[in-house]
Amino acid sequence: MKKLILTLGLVAGLSALTIAQEVHNANDGHGHGAATTDNVQPTSLADIKLDKTTHDYGNLKQGDNGECEFKFVNNGKEPLVITNCMGSCGCTVPQCPKEPILPGKSGIIKVKYDTQRVGGIYKTVTVNSNAKSGTQTLTIKGNIEAKPVDVAFPENQTPTGAPVEKKG
Template identity: 50%
Template sequence: MKKLITLLFLAAFTVTVSAQNAVAKMEFKTDEIDYGTIQKGSDGLRVFEFTNTGNAPLVITKINSSCGCTVPEWPKEPIAPGKTGKIQVKYDTTRVGPIRKTITVLSNSDTPTKVLKIKGTIIEASR
């Protein structure tokens, strides 16, 4: 009986240790996108691609942008280990001038806060 209890304890301990070592890890191809110089009214959609290089599902809980002119969209379902995901960012290109905005990603990753950046310049459309 003592042996059985010891075996059950070891099995439970192993499962607990394995669960404690599970971690999601979000790795981006790039953390900054440069729009370059684009004309007013151009397509403002850009995509940040990432991979979950951890060993637990990755969940993005929230994304904040530094301005209402930058609208992010992200996967609401968990990203499995080894799988990729995309965060789409749409900038309002009707505003002429420089672009310098941040998008803050909150998740269950080993680094729970990640700041992404967009930059560029919007000029008046040529006639």
């Protein structure tokens, strides 16, 4: 008898919890369910608009100028602050503005690649800022061809010194 009462009590308790869950769900307006985009404000009103995200050097000779520029405009309503620019390796060195870019104003991100390294280029620069679009990735690509080696051969010169003797 005790087992029957205990079982009935347990079933009744679980049923009550299940009904309560169905009535009190995630979309009942209490703000504990899935986030809706209706009332979500963007964390920043700054926005970066780049003129390009890829620069193709084409074919360069070893030692050529490996500099390029990425121009951008702050299309947002707050100052754009670039917090970090980082190349994917030590051969790619970005230079970003340190000062905030006011709304409607433009700036330049300069990238220098070390063209002493021969071969194909495919490197990235990661730009972190307070822009609502988040992190931007810039790409540089191309090919560095080996510089031709200048070899100076001696002109026809008259040998100097003693003649070589044949023994034999």
